[in-house]
Amino acid sequence: MKVHLWAMGASSDEWISEGEKLYVRRIERYMPFEYKCIQPGKSSSDKLKVLSAEASWLQQQFETTPSKIILLDEKGPQLTSEQFSKRLEKWRQGSHKRLVFLIGSAYGYEERVYKMADETLGLSLMTLPHQICRLVFLEQMYRACTILRGESYHHE
Numbered sequence: 001m002k003v004h005l006w007a008m009g010a011s012s013d014e015w016i017s018e019g020e021k022l023y024v025r026r027i028e029r030y031m032p033f034e035y036k037c038i039q040p041g042k043s044s045s046d047k048l049k050v051l052s053a054e055a056s057w058l059q060q061q062f063e064t065t066p067s068k069i070i071l072l073d074e075k076g077p078q079l080t081s082e083q084f085s086k087r088l089e090k091w092r093q094g095s096h097k098r099l100v101f102l103i104g105s106a107y108g109y110e111e112r113v114y115k116m117a118d119e120t121l122g123l124s125l126m127t128l129p130h131q132i133c134r135l136v137f138l139e140q141m142y143r144a145c146t147i148l149r150g151e152s153y154h155h156e
Contacts, residue, residue: 002032002098005137008054009105011037012131023138030145031092035138051110058102062116068096069117072103072137074127076120081154084121085144103133 012020020035027033040057062069068091079087091099101121102113106129114120123136146153 001092001094001096002034003027003092003141004033004098004100005035005103005134005141006100007035007037007103007130007134008039009037009130010039012134016131016135019135020138023135023142026142027138027145030142030149033141047107050105051107054105055110055112058113058116062100065098066096068094068099069119070099070101071109071113071117071120072101072123072133073109073120074122074124076122078122078124081140081143082147082156084140085147088141088144089148101137103130103137106130 011017024033024035038054038057040053061067070091102109102117104113123133123140128136143154
């Protein structure tokens with residue numbers, strides 16, 4: 001099963017993009033993985049239009065392929081790195097064709113997207129800019145992979 005991280009909104013600033021590329025290369029050594037930034041509609045300052053376009057695009061994607069959908073959301077439960085690695089392994093052993101983690105744009109998610117999701121997951125009680133959230137989550141994905149393999153990257 002392929003694991004995906006889809007980040008809504010514009011591509012990251014160059015310094016963040018370099019970090020994203022580093023962690024994507026590392027994750028790909030452990031599992032089939034895809035990371036992409038998605039901007040389904042034209043840039044707009046109208047929050048409702050942006051959220052609606054994102055929700056419609058996601059709805060189309062999930063109608064065609066059975067997926068386990070995990071929303072990264074500040075209101076979701078938070079896990080330690082060890083707990084996340086165990087949860088990741090459990091999700092990967094499921095019967096769905098793909099595991100998709102979603103990071104919302106600067107506006108978050110439309111209500112339809114919450115209804116599509118199987119679970120939510122929080123990274124911090126603090127609100128993080130979505131570009132920083134992308135990098136933090138990619139690092140945690142890599143960390144989870146090393147924990148599952150018993151490698152020395154993670155220190156308790």
